[in-house]
Amino acid sequence: MSEQPMVLDRAGLQDMLDIAPFHQWLGLKIQSCSEDGLELTMPWHEEIVSNPVLGAAHGGVLAALIDLTGLYALVILGTRATATADLRVDYHRPATAGPLIARGQVVKTGRQISVAEARIFGPDDKLLASGRGAYIC
Numbered sequence: 001m002s003e004q005p006m007v008l009d010r011a012g013l014q015d016m017l018d019i020a021p022f023h024q025w026l027g028l029k030i031q032s033c034s035e036d037g038l039e040l041t042m043p044w045h046e047e048i049v050s051n052p053v054l055g056a057a058h059g060g061v062l063a064a065l066i067d068l069t070g071l072y073a074l075v076i077l078g079t080r081a082t083a084t085a086d087l088r089v090d091y092h093r094p095a096t097a098g099p100l101i102a103r104g105q106v107v108k109t110g111r112q113i114s115v116a117e118a119r120i121f122g123p124d125d126k127l128l129a130s131g132r133g134a135y136i137c
Helices: 010-017 021-026 059-076
Strands: 029-034 037-042 049-051 083-091 100-108 113-121 127-136
Touching (some): 010 029, 010 059, 021 059, 029 059, 037 059, 059 083, 059 100, 059 113, 059 127
Antiparallel strands (some): 037 100, 113 127
16 A cells, blocks of 8 residues: 655645754745745845845855755655755855745656755845755655
């Protein structure tokens, strides 16, 4: 007998996201989630600025947001992703204000590896970064 995947609703996904202290510190909030994708928001934190001249966020924070958005887009579908196997990030422009908006969707689910992609937008809806992750299932 095969196990049915558990599909999470918005509240269940937010509860799961809030378990990790890092996610709590980032202030991640689920704006929408469905089989078609996920939208998260993250408020601006002065602590993420790595270039004080530009007031730009550290790229690692954007990479983490891409990684988490991809992972949780898979979780919505019941995929048991446990770790990131590979992550590719492209930076398109500096993130200098918030909130940051992350939109992700599943590319492919598999038995051992699943793939999702995410895009990060600023408050003006301009694309800041995009990426794709492969996750171990």
